[in-house]
Amino acid sequence: MGRRGWWLVAMNVLVPGSAQILAGRNRRLGRFGLGATLVGWVLVLVAAGIALFAQSALVWLVSGPLSWGVLTLVQVLLIGYFVLWLVLTIDTLRLVRLVKVSTVSRWAIPIASLLVLTLVGGGALYAASAAASGRGALGDIFGSSGPSVDPSDGYYNILLLGADSGDGRDSMRFDSISVASINATTGAVTLFGIPRELPNAPFSDGSPMQQLYPDGFQGQSSATCGWNGWMNHIRYAAEVCREDEGASLYPDAANHGSAPGIEATKDAAEGILGIEIPYYVFIDMHGFADMIDALGGVDINVTERLPKGGPPEGWTGTDADEWAIGWIEPGQQHMDGDTAQWYARSRYTTSDWDRMQRQRELQIAMLEQFTPQNVLARFNEIAAAGTVLIDTDLPKDKLPEFFDLMVKAKEQPVTTIELTPDNGVDEFEPDYAHIRELAHETLHPPTETPAPTP
Numbered sequence: 436m437g438r439r440g441w442w443l444v445a446m447n448v449l450v451p452g453s454a455q456i457l458a459g460r461n462r463r464l465g466r467f468g469l470g471a472t473l474v475g476w477v478l479v480l481v482a483a484g485i486a487l488f489a490q491s492a493l494v495w496l497v498s499g500p501l502s503w504g505v506l507t508l509v510q511v512l513l514i515g516y517f518v519l520w521l522v523l524t525i526d527t528l529r530l531v532r533l534v535k536v537s538t539v540s541r542w543a544i545p546i547a548s549l550l551v552l553t554l555v556g557g558g559a560l561y562a563a564s565a566a567a568s569g570r571g572a573l574g575d576i577f578g579s580s581g582p583s584v585d586p587s588d589g590y591y592n593i594l595l596l597g598a599d600s601g602d603g604r605d606s607m608r609f610d611s612i613s614v615a616s617i618n619a620t621t622g623a624v625t626l627f628g629i630p631r632e633l634p635n636a637p638f639s640d641g642s643p644m645q646q647l648y649p650d651g652f653q654g655q656s657s658a659t660c661g662w663n664g665w666m667n668h669i670r671y672a673a674e675v676c677r678e679d680e681g682a683s684l685y686p687d688a689a690n691h692g693s694a695p696g697i698e699a700t701k702d703a704a705e706g707i708l709g710i711e712i713p714y715y716v717f718i719d720m721h722g723f724a725d726m727i728d729a730l731g732g733v734d735i736n737v738t739e740r741l742p743k744g745g746p747p748e749g750w751t752g753t754d755a756d757e758w759a760i761g762w763i764e765p766g767q768q769h770m771d772g773d774t775a776q777w778y779a780r781s782r783y784t785t786s787d788w789d790r791m792q793r794q795r796e797l798q799i800a801m802l803e804q805f806t807p808q809n810v811l812a813r814f815n816e817i818a819a820a821g822t823v824l825i826d827t828d829l830p831k832d833k834l835p836e837f838f839d840l841m842v843k844a845k846e847q848p849v850t851t852i853e854l855t856p857d858n859g860v861d862e863f864e865p866d867y868a869h870i871r872e873l874a875h876e877t878l879h880p881p882t883e884t885p886a887p888t889p
Contacts, residue, residue: 622843724772
């Protein structure tokens with residue numbers, strides 16, 4: 436009876452439903468369980484085949500127009516499978532007839548059955564939870580999206596913005612401004628870093644802001660609502676000080692999941708680089724640390740000692756030890772979210788150019804962490820962090836294409852171009868014709884003409 440009991444438990448684990456058929460009792464339940472098992476195996480094999488050989492189709496299923504129904508169906512099937520296995524396990528223990536086995540087996544068989552049920556059933560419940568998290572994250576992040584457009588001159592260009600959304604609508608400034616240009620064929624990524632204090636930015640042709648500032652963005656002195664001519668004040672001038680006019684400047688912004696200040700900043704980035712930028716991604720720095728932690732941390736080579744925290748208002752000293760709440764020491768480090776956030780924001784002992792370079796390092800480090808294995812292992816945490824971290828107008832129907840490009844991008848180095856004095860950009864009087872030429876040569880390098888054959 437002991438051997439019989441262990442065989443029934445093993446059959447229930449390997450082929451759920453077979454124990455009921457083998458024992459000759461409750462065969463209707465056994466046939467149902469066996470059929471569900473065979474269907475489950477077929478679905479798993481189909482999903483594995485799609486994941487290996489048709490990843491774009493898999494991404495389309497979980498992010499396209501059918502995503503809500505597909506993810507809901509997956510969640511229901513996984514929960515149903517767990518419930519079925521729970522019923523089959525309990526029924527198998529009944530078939531074992533524990534009162535007729537040895538004392539050791541009487542305790543060992545139920546414990547082994549429950550352990551296997553916990554491991555395998557827990558995996559099914561985690562997968563069901565991941566399906567629900569994915570459905571929720573897609574709805575929250577891509578609930579409103581911009582129009583789907585084709586690549587511009589062979590590139591998808593996306594404005595990347597970082598700021599503290601918790602600072603309030605009137606005070607928020609974009610602390611990090613960059614543009615990611617993704618080659619629509621190769622997936623190669625070029626990051627253009629735009630200094631937040633870049634002055635007199637030109638706006639793209641046809642922009643509503645160009646009509647207001649035909650000679651580039653200018654500062655305004657006012658007792659009620661003034662600003663300077665820096666890049667990170669464009670949102671303030673377009674949206675906060677013109678709350679009513681801003682909506683009329685960009686009437687479609689809200690419907691596309693954007694805002695007048697973001698659209699005005701897009702137009703400025705287009706005018707600076709001379710490229711079309713249809714999309715944006717806003718990163719809330721308050722949720723930045725959570726995303727780093729969800730990814731399991733990032734690896735960064737720190738080249739200089741950096742303080743955590745900031746000085747009190749009106750501080751004029753030179754010793755950061757007076758206010759630093761901690762220090763980031765030089766050397767190779769595996770950073771958690773809190774440390775990475777201070778690494779990206781520290782600027783009081785270094786220049787703004789250095790901070791821009793550190794932000795770019797973190798962007799690249801985060802891209803390296805988005806491996807399929809890491810995303811699957813930490814999916815719930817990443818999805819939860821993403822819903823509070825990111826706002827975007829990227830359309831959902833572009834996600835399969837962007838997924839393919841991201842896979843290609845991971846196999847290539849990321850090119851970074853900072854619009855700083857190191858690249859010939861004057862910080863006070865930038866030559867925007869030079870910047871546009873630099874961007875064009877970076878994205879469309881001249882091809883060498885082969886030497887004529889003698």
